[in-house]
Amino acid sequence: MFTLTSAAARQIQQAASASGAQEMALRIAARIDAEGAMQYGMGFDDPKDEDMKLDLDGVAVVIADESQDLLMDTVLDYVELNPGEFNFIFMDASLTACAPAQASTGGGGCGSGGCSSGGCGSAGRTP
Numbered sequence: 001m002f003t004l005t006s007a008a009a010r011q012i013q014q015a016a017s018a019s020g021a022q023e024m025a026l027r028i029a030a031r032i033d034a035e036g037a038m039q040y041g042m043g044f045d046d047p048k049d050e051d052m053k054l055d056l057d058g059v060a061v062v063i064a065d066e067s068q069d070l071l072m073d074t075v076l077d078y079v080e081l082n083p084g085e086f087n088f089i090f091m092d093a094s095l096t097a098c099a100p101a102q103a104s105t106g107g108g109g110c111g112s113g114g115c116s117s118g119g120c121g122s123a124g125r126t127p
Helices: 006-019 065-071 093-103
Strands: 025-032 038-045 052-056 059-063 074-082 085-092
Touching: 006 059, 006 074, 006 085, 025 065, 038 085, 059 065, 085 093
Parallel strands: 025 059
Antiparallel strands: 025 038, 052 059, 074 085
16 A cells, blocks of 8 residues: 655645645655666645545545556655755655665665655646
8 A cells, every 4th residue: 555654744744834835635656668767756636536545644645446456555754855955756665664764864675666856747736
């Protein structure tokens, strides 16, 4: 199952409040690009009937059918990658035991995938 950390939940709630998207869900998406790398996206969006709907730490999350398998056992976190540089990262839940030490320094050894400082792009508004 897809999960998010309390740090990610707090940041998402702050972004929703700042952008007027409190009534919207956070849509999470994933796909494999032409090179075989996993690409992630997220943004505020209205839920669709066919979406998987989750309530995670007070955040309404929706995932379209085509992304559900790719996001299975994925954790969304919000970490300090470099001093003063915070960002969302996606991690494999089975590897989160190493996440605090390596993810905070931007290490990819935990299966993390970072998003640019503007958040992860997707259809809808990004946090």
